[in-house]
Amino acid sequence: MEAWIDFAKGPLFAVTFLIMILGLARLLIIQLYNLIISKGGRLKNAPWKSILKDAATWFFPVKHLIKGTVIFSAFSFLFHIGVIIVPVFLADHIVLWENFLGANLPAIGQGLADFLTLFTIGCILVLLFMRIFVRRQRAMSKPMDYFLLVMVLFPFLSGYLASHPGSNPFTWESMMLVHLLSAEFLFVLIPFTKLAHIVLYFFDRISGLHWQLRPGAGDRVAKALFDEEARV
Amino acid sequence: MSSKLRIIKDILWFFAFLALIAGIFRLWYGLGPTTALSDEMPWGLWKVMNMIAGVAISTSGFTIGFLVYVLKMERFRPLVKPAILIAFLGYGSSCLALLFDIGLPHRFWHPLVMWNEHSFLFEVFWCVMLYFTVTTIELSPTILKRFGAEKLSHWLHRIAFGVVVVGITLSSLHHSSLGSLFLVTPLRLHALWYSAWLPLFFIISAMAAGLMFIIFVRIAYARLYDPDPIYGLRMDSGIKSNGSEFFATPQMKNLALLGAIASSILGIYLILKFVDLARAGELMLLFNGSWESWLFMFELFVAALLPIILTVIPRVRRSPAGLGTAAFLASFGLVLNRMNVGIFGYFHDTAQPYFPSLAEWGLSLGVIAAAALVFMFISEQFPIFDESWRRRMEKSDVFTYAFDKLSHVWNTVLMSGLQRVTLIAVLAIPLAWLLFYPPFKADDTTDGRIKPAIGLDQTRTVLLIDGNRDGVKTEFPHVDHQNRLGKEQSCQKCHHIAMPRDNATPCYRCHSNMLDSAEIFDHFGHMQLVAEKEKLDGLHPKNHSCSNCHNPALPNTASDAKACTECHKEDMKLGNEPYARLQLASASPYRSAMHENCIECHKKEEIKQNKPNLAHCSTCHKSLEPVNLKIAKSADTIKALPEPLTLAR
Numbered sequence: 001m002e003a004w005i006d007f008a009k010g011p012l013f014a015v016t017f018l019i020m021i022l023g024l025a026r027l028l029i030i031q032l033y034n035l036i037i038s039k040g041g042r043l044k045n046a047p048w049k050s051i052l053k054d055a056a057t058w059f060f061p062v063k064h065l066i067k068g069t070v071i072f073s074a075f076s077f078l079f080h081i082g083v084i085i086v087p088v089f090l091a092d093h094i095v096l097w098e099n100f101l102g103a104n105l106p107a108i109g110q111g112l113a114d115f116l117t118l119f120t121i122g123c124i125l126v127l128l129f130m131r132i133f134v135r136r137q138r139a140m141s142k143p144m145d146y147f148l149l150v151m152v153l154f155p156f157l158s159g160y161l162a163s164h165p166g167s168n169p170f171t172w173e174s175m176m177l178v179h180l181l182s183a184e185f186l187f188v189l190i191p192f193t194k195l196a197h198i199v200l201y202f203f204d205r206i207s208g209l210h211w212q213l214r215p216g217a218g219d220r221v222a223k224a225l226f227d228e229e230a231r232v
Numbered sequence: 233m234s235s236k237l238r239i240i241k242d243i244l245w246f247f248a249f250l251a252l253i254a255g256i257f258r259l260w261y262g263l264g265p266t267t268a269l270s271d272e273m274p275w276g277l278w279k280v281m282n283m284i285a286g287v288a289i290s291t292s293g294f295t296i297g298f299l300v301y302v303l304k305m306e307r308f309r310p311l312v313k314p315a316i317l318i319a320f321l322g323y324g325s326s327c328l329a330l331l332f333d334i335g336l337p338h339r340f341w342h343p344l345v346m347w348n349e350h351s352f353l354f355e356v357f358w359c360v361m362l363y364f365t366v367t368t369i370e371l372s373p374t375i376l377k378r379f380g381a382e383k384l385s386h387w388l389h390r391i392a393f394g395v396v397v398v399g400i401t402l403s404s405l406h407h408s409s410l411g412s413l414f415l416v417t418p419l420r421l422h423a424l425w426y427s428a429w430l431p432l433f434f435i436i437s438a439m440a441a442g443l444m445f446i447i448f449v450r451i452a453y454a455r456l457y458d459p460d461p462i463y464g465l466r467m468d469s470g471i472k473s474n475g476s477e478f479f480a481t482p483q484m485k486n487l488a489l490l491g492a493i494a495s496s497i498l499g500i501y502l503i504l505k506f507v508d509l510a511r512a513g514e515l516m517l518l519f520n521g522s523w524e525s526w527l528f529m530f531e532l533f534v535a536a537l538l539p540i541i542l543t544v545i546p547r548v549r550r551s552p553a554g555l556g557t558a559a560f561l562a563s564f565g566l567v568l569n570r571m572n573v574g575i576f577g578y579f580h581d582t583a584q585p586y587f588p589s590l591a592e593w594g595l596s597l598g599v600i601a602a603a604a605l606v607f608m609f610i611s612e613q614f615p616i617f618d619e620s621w622r623r624r625m626e627k628s629d630v631f632t633y634a635f636d637k638l639s640h641v642w643n644t645v646l647m648s649g650l651q652r653v654t655l656i657a658v659l660a661i662p663l664a665w666l667l668f669y670p671p672f673k674a675d676d677t678t679d680g681r682i683k684p685a686i687g688l689d690q691t692r693t694v695l696l697i698d699g700n701r702d703g704v705k706t707e708f709p710h711v712d713h714q715n716r717l718g719k720e721q722s723c724q725k726c727h728h729i730a731m732p733r734d735n736a737t738p739c740y741r742c743h744s745n746m747l748d749s750a751e752i753f754d755h756f757g758h759m760q761l762v763a764e765k766e767k768l769d770g771l772h773p774k775n776h777s778c779s780n781c782h783n784p785a786l787p788n789t790a791s792d793a794k795a796c797t798e799c800h801k802e803d804m805k806l807g808n809e810p811y812a813r814l815q816l817a818s819a820s821p822y823r824s825a826m827h828e829n830c831i832e833c834h835k836k837e838e839i840k841q842n843k844p845n846l847a848h849c850s851t852c853h854k855s856l857e858p859v860n861l862k863i864a865k866s867a868d869t870i871k872a873l874p875e876p877l878t879l880a881r
Contacts, residue, residue: 011672018662026654191658 001173008180014100016187023191024199031203055202072137075126082120083152086113087183092163117160124153148195154182237456238652241608244601245656251598253664254591255332263335265670266591273578273586277596280574282329284410285567286600287360288434290322291442293367294403297396299493307486313374313616314453315446317607320367323360325603332595352409359406366399374614407435414573422577424517424528427508430573436501437535441566443494444539447487448559451552453617461618462487462552480550488549491558495543498562502536524580531572535565591668682740682822699822700746706852726829728807732800739826742819753817790817 087093091107098104108116128149131141158179161168168175189195258266269276296315299305331337343357369388376385411434418426427433454462461483480488509515518525539562548554579585588596611617666672685695685708693711698704717725727736744750762768762777778788786792797806819825831847838846845851 011666011669014669015662015666018665019658022658022661026658030651030654 001177005173005177005180008177008184012184013096013180016184017100020187020190024196027191027196028199031200069136072127072130072134075123075130079120079123079127082116082123082156086116086120086156089113114160114164117156121153121156121160124149124156128153144193148189148193151182151186151189155179155186158182240456241605242652242656244605244608245653246660247594247598247601248605249598249657249660250594250664250667251596251602253661254595254598254668257591257668257670258332258595259335259337261670263333266589266668268587268589268592270582270586272582273575275574276333276586277575277588277592278329278333280571281567282596282599283326283333284574285570286322286326286329287410288407288438288566288570289441289445289563290319290326291403291407291438292446293319293322293370293442294396294400295439295442296446297370298400301393301396302400308490310483310617311446311450311486311490313371314449314611316367316370317610317616318446318449320364320371321603321607323364323367325599327360327364328602329596329599352412356406356409356413359402359409363399363402363406366395366402369395370399374616375610378614404435407438408432410434417578420578420581421573422524422580423512423514424509424524425573425577427512429504429508433501433504433508436497436504437566437569440494440497440501441535441562443490443497444559444562444566447491447494448556448563450487450617451556451559453611454552457611458618484550484552484555487555488543491543491549491555494562495540495558498536498540502532502540505532505536524577527572527576531565531568534561535569536562539565594664594668681744682746684738684740697826699740699826704853707854708852724805724807727805728829730805732803735805739829740822743822743825744819746822749818749820751817752819 085108088097089105089108090113091110094105094107128146130137131145131149132138158175161170162172162175162179165172186195190198254266263269267276292311292315296308296311299308300312331340343354344361348354370392373385373388373392376388408431411431414421414426414430415428451462461481464481464484506515509518518529539558542554542558542561543549545554548558575586682699683701685697688694688696688707691711693709695708695710697706697708713726714720714722723736724730727739729737729742731737731741742750742752758781759777762780766777766780768776778784781794782788783792796804820828830852834847834851838844
């Protein structure tokens with residue numbers, strides 16, 4: 001167990017983190033390439049002001065919350081607060097950042113961290129519940145959405161249990177291993193699933209410039225044009 | 233692009249990315265941590281497989297040049313350009329691998345200026361460099377023509393004959409020199425491979441295998457890109473148009489002739505090999521049942537005998553598959569031969585067999601893969617084999633904007649090729665990191681010997697202590713401590729025991745293990761020394777030395793031996809504390825030795841100087857700042873770990 005934890009803490013962490021960084025960088029470059037090279041002309045006349053404004057309103061989506069799926073949107077917004085702050089600024093993680101990247105970040109207190117972790121776990125459970133039992137959310141959910149939510153739940157739950165031996169029914173080692181492995185699996189998932197929106201979010205706001213096609217639309221158009229699976 | 237070709241390219245890209253990372257690690261960390269090379273086997277995969285075998289296999293540039301330009305065999309004219317491309321890439325990739333092997337790539341020009349005319353390698357360097365230039369000149373008209381530099385291209389074409397002759401001369405020089413390199417190891421290289429004729433063997437086998445390799449490349453190209461000129465026009469059912477068993481296209485007939493030429497050279501090589509063995513009286517070595525003898529026979533069988541048999545049969549010779557097999561076997565056999573002469577032949581002499589590290593495999597295969605990719609790129613874009621590149625170019629630009637096959641709006645398609653390649657990079661680079669990153673596979677810190685402290689400046693005023701080199705560093709102001717503790721006289725305060733005739737033995741010499749105590753008393757050495765000093769004689773003089781230290785009346789254990797200081801009173805410096813005999817026999821673990829030595833004194837000074845934090849961890853371990861320590865302590869995880877030091881790591 002000890003050796004596995006060491007492996008997950010050292011090489012596996014570095015490698016999965018590298019996959020995430022490289023994968024996100026790749027998506028970023030592809031998006032930038034698409035914007036600058038293939039849409040260069042249109043980019044000049046883009047309505048930058050409204051794009052930025054739109055992006056800013058999505059950061060604090062008060063306006064968007066009022067219309068539509070209020071509860072779901074509110075919870076998914078709150079969920080993002082914990083999901084961003086806890087992994088990055090948790091005191092135990094700061095040591096990791098320092099060792100691997102040499103960065104010296106400020107840490108959040110243990111109390112706040114505990115609260116945010118529990119809060120995030122609660123948000124995930126609510127979101128899962130709604131995606132399962134509310135018809136409107138179930139209609140727009142794909143299997144991947146459930147899977148990703150559960151995958152995000154794992155590191156939070158195991159991390160909380162590992163750091164609170166009082167409420168932990170398992171051993172510290174097993175929880176730590178689950179915590180490490182599930183987080184690392186998430187690293188690998190990020191650049192290849194819709195979790196990639198952690199960088200692509202910013203491009204999505206400029207999507208007015210893109211052709212926005214529904215998933216799989218390209219295949220259908222190509223089929224209509226060439227009567228085959230044209231992939232060039 | 234056919235899916236078969238795409239998969240091959242994906243695999244090649246994968247290896248190329250592995251090589252990229254392996255190369256960076258090699259240059260950053262050096263040969264020691266990245267390779268399995270040792271003083272006994274200093275020439276590993278990169279030199280033997282990439283350089284010596286890689287250069288030998290790309291001789292086609294000069295052999296085909298000789299056939300076409302000197303012997304005027306015009307029928308081989310279509311093979312000239314591919315042959316030159318093979319030579320160019322073969323030499324280029326060999327030099328690339330060699331740069332990583334030798335290191336300091338920015339000094340590649342040194343042999344140009346700093347001559348060492350007594351060295352074979354000096355001649356090899358010059359020949360390889362000049363020949364690489366020659367192949368570049370020979371190749372450039374093809375490339376330049378495409379970009380419209382007609383005049384330059386025409387001029388280069390006119391001097392082609394002269395350049396080819398220079399190339400042939402250079403080639404025949406350095407291929408034999410590569411064999412001569414191994415002449416200096418008559419006692420180390422196994423007798424089956426060592427021979428005074430090695431230079432001759434090297435050039436003959438290189439000529440034959442070079443021809444075979446271009447046959448192989450031509451057939452492989454036909455299989456992947458354009459089968460018609462070699463395989464013949466096929467009906468829909470896949471039956472050859474002629475139907476006859478001996479049917480072969482004109483190009484295939486030429487290749488068959490080339491195969492016959494190559495295998496006749498191979499025949500000469502085979503006969504010479506046996507003549508040489510007989511001449512040296514080593515024929516019986518073939519049958520002594522050692523693994524070397526089996527390997528030698530296997531090598532000759534694959535490299536020479538089997539290709540000859542295959543090409544002698546007309547039906548096999550004229551079929552692409554048959555000739556391709558023969559050509560592949562001969563090329564593979566050549567590489568095996570060079571590996572035998574360069575690596576396997578030394579195993580009987582080395583203590584432990586050499587097996588290349590993962591980084592070595594990665595770089596080696598990756599450089600070859602990169603060369604293959606460049607070969608494919610050039611032969612797709614330029615008229616190397618035929619004019620079919622023009623057709624391909626016309627076909628490929630029909631529909632450049634691709635839709636989202638990966639079925640997510642996120643994955644906007646860049647260009648289908650680059651999209652795949654970047655994806656492969658994203659997966660291959662971290663994998664390479666995991667496989668090659670030297671600190672990951674650094675041997676266990678618990679049984680590795682402690683490394684000496686590093687001086688941070690020239691005069692070693694500040695020492696960087698990191699005994700197991702795992703990154704937890706401690707800066708130790710050495711001169712500062714000396715000054716504080718009484719200058720010259722202070723050494724023995726910390727260096728509590730110095731070895732004989734030494735003033736201050738470094739800590740790591742005795743405390744040589746991080747977590748275990750280490751034996752420091754060299755019993756055998758003492759026996760030997762005493763035997764020599766006292767001029768003891770008899771069958772086992774060392775055995776008579778016991779009574780020098782042990783009391784003969786007692787059971788010769790450590791506790792009844794003479795105290796060390798009885799002999800070493802003058803030459804060994806000991807600190808103030810009295811040492812029992814047993815204490816001098818073993819040294820405590822490095823970590824506890826360092827901690828005890830420092831902390832004991834710091835604790836005393838803490839009270840004396842009224843500096844409350846002097847004995848605190850963070851005084852020496854700067855990374856354990858009090859803030860971090862507080863965090864570490866507050867976390868509940870602390871009880872699960874042995875020491876705060878481990879946690880901070």
